[in-house]
Amino acid sequence: MSQTQIYGLAGYPVKHSLSPKMHNAAFRHFGIDAEYRLFEVKPEELEGFLKGAAGKKIHGFNITVPHKEKAVPFLSRLSEEVRFIGAVNTVSVHKDKLGGFNTDYLGFTRHIKELRLEPRRVAIIGAGGAAKAISFGLCLEAAKRGTGQLEIRIYDTDKTRSSELAKRLHLFFESQKFIASDSIDGLNLKNRDLLINASPIGMKSQDHCLLDKAALDKKTFIYDLIYNPPETKLLRAAKEKGCGYSNGLNMLLYQGAESFRIWTGKEGPEVTGIMRDALREESV
Numbered sequence: 299m300s301q302t303q304i305y306g307l308a309g310y311p312v313k314h315s316l317s318p319k320m321h322n323a324a325f326r327h328f329g330i331d332a333e334y335r336l337f338e339v340k341p342e343e344l345e346g347f348l349k350g351a352a353g354k355k356i357h358g359f360n361i362t363v364p365h366k367e368k369a370v371p372f373l374s375r376l377s378e379e380v381r382f383i384g385a386v387n388t389v390s391v392h393k394d395k396l397g398g399f400n401t402d403y404l405g406f407t408r409h410i411k412e413l414r415l416e417p418r419r420v421a422i423i424g425a426g427g428a429a430k431a432i433s434f435g436l437c438l439e440a441a442k443r444g445t446g447q448l449e450i451r452i453y454d455t456d457k458t459r460s461s462e463l464a465k466r467l468h469l470f471f472e473s474q475k476f477i478a479s480d481s482i483d484g485l486n487l488k489n490r491d492l493l494i495n496a497s498p499i500g501m502k503s504q505d506h507c508l509l510d511k512a513a514l515d516k517k518t519f520i521y522d523l524i525y526n527p528p529e530t531k532l533l534r535a536a537k538e539k540g541c542g543y544s545n546g547l548n549m550l551l552y553q554g555a556e557s558f559r560i561w562t563g564k565e566g567p568e569v570t571g572i573m574r575d576a577l578r579e580e581s582v
Contacts, residue, residue, distance in 0.1 A: 309362035323576035366427025385427030403435035405553030424497030425454035500530035
């Protein structure tokens, strides 16, 4: 008698997530007896959740805010990119061993290449796990292009986090330039190719807009990793200003497809197509 395999998303909060839609659609398409669920895990519950995952018959799961960095010490095996990035978003479970991967940077870089963005002057708001992943991805892509020095300015309300991220990046990418800004103004937005919101500000309707549209420049592409709601106040300001802009839905899609490959071995355009259709149905 077969037993349904359990996968899911661990974070706090997670109710807004569209990940179950795309993963469950892919499981159905390939005839895999599995279900993707949402695990609302408070910070004080994280260690217990991770240590008990195998006992709960969970075969794999994604990790989101605020656990991407804090989960790393509890994992048995780390992929090379997790060792570089210092944050995890995908976990495989084999017996009682947890393996950590990061597919966020792959999802992000795939999408910015689709958008034909080749940024050299970047501003990032937020210095958590998502910011670590996208910074890593940006640096890898810049190295591949060999088009000169990349400059990344990082702002976080916790100045220690932004400073530590800038130092960490410099250890691995010495030829690039990383600056921890003390304020939003220090991001020098009038001279940026790309502005990324890697913070959770904008998820809630009561959240303030991170920037006044007067602070934006039409030449700057605005990328908000938030995808639900599909248009945050920041993206609305970008649209009104006449900037190019995108939410993080395609990043979600591509990182999800890579997570699915890690768990099931299924990959390629078929997986991406099924997941994309599921996300489109949800947004109609």
